[in-house]
Amino acid sequence: MLALCVLTRVNSPVGLPCGAVVMYVLRSQPLTQPARVTRRQTPNALLRLAPLLSLLIALIGWHALALRYPPFILPGPVLVLERLTQRALDGSLVQHAGVTLSQALLGLLVGAGAALMLGVPIAKSPLADRLLSPFVVASQGIPFVAVAPLIFIWFGNGPLAKALVCALVVFFPMTINLVAGLRSAPLVLRDLFRALRATPLETFLKLELPSAIPFVFAGLRVSVTLSMVGAIAGEFLSASSGLGFLINLGNGTYDTPLVMASVLVTVLLSLSLYGLVRLSERAWSRYA
Numbered sequence: 001m002l003a004l005c006v007l008t009r010v011n012s013p014v015g016l017p018c019g020a021v022v023m024y025v026l027r028s029q030p031l032t033q034p035a036r037v038t039r040r041q042t043p044n045a046l047l048r049l050a051p052l053l054s055l056l057i058a059l060i061g062w063h064a065l066a067l068r069y070p071p072f073i074l075p076g077p078v079l080v081l082e083r084l085t086q087r088a089l090d091g092s093l094v095q096h097a098g099v100t101l102s103q104a105l106l107g108l109l110v111g112a113g114a115a116l117m118l119g120v121p122i123a124k125s126p127l128a129d130r131l132l133s134p135f136v137v138a139s140q141g142i143p144f145v146a147v148a149p150l151i152f153i154w155f156g157n158g159p160l161a162k163a164l165v166c167a168l169v170v171f172f173p174m175t176i177n178l179v180a181g182l183r184s185a186p187l188v189l190r191d192l193f194r195a196l197r198a199t200p201l202e203t204f205l206k207l208e209l210p211s212a213i214p215f216v217f218a219g220l221r222v223s224v225t226l227s228m229v230g231a232i233a234g235e236f237l238s239a240s241s242g243l244g245f246l247i248n249l250g251n252g253t254y255d256t257p258l259v260m261a262s263v264l265v266t267v268l269l270s271l272s273l274y275g276l277v278r279l280s281e282r283a284w285s286r287y288a
Helices: 002-008 018-028 044-066 077-089 092-124 126-141 144-155 159-182 187-195 200-237 243-252 256-287
Strands: none
Touching: 044 077, 077 092, 077 256, 092 126, 092 159, 092 200, 092 243, 092 256, 126 159, 144 159, 144 200, 159 200, 187 200, 200 243, 200 256, 243 256
């Protein structure tokens, strides 16, 4: 500042202080602004049509590939659609899909409840973290396909056993996201709550839980799709109804169109559940 005043005092108005001289120089010599880099934005219409275009390309490729193989190896989309329509009209597809969906939602509810019961103590207490974290990691380290037969032996072949298989798959991502969310509250806000003498319950409800909501939604986005995987896996082992039962039935009778139709319905259900979670997340973001 002082050097700038000395160098510019000769050309500056008389009597101006140092700060005014600097401002005078800066105003009299405008700085050149860097050129703005413009990015080409993709049209909104193209973004909306992109999923439909990719689906159309996939169907065309599927149809072209199916022409080279017999239907019991790779049926075409038309044959799969016919079998899907046939099963939908007689009501069997809707019934089996409802069974799988109910087991997946029940398993999601049980897994999320268990994650809440264990995730909160792990996030709040270092002792609970050391005691419970190994079991949480072990639940993911052991393949659920290896544990599922034990669950069927202990709890029978009913819907409860299949829901527990789904809960085992859902439990780990929900717990990890919940713990990370509860620990994500800023330290400055924690100090503020401590200075205001907030109780632990008030800190949890008004600071930690709102901070954990985005992480919970992230865990739910993963868990809703994994719950369908757990439901299908449970029906593979032992079931008399459900989409997994239809897939096993199609495999046993070489009815490949039925297998692919069941897989397609499973994918549609998973996408629907994922979309519901996304819509709920957006609604919560607007409300918050």
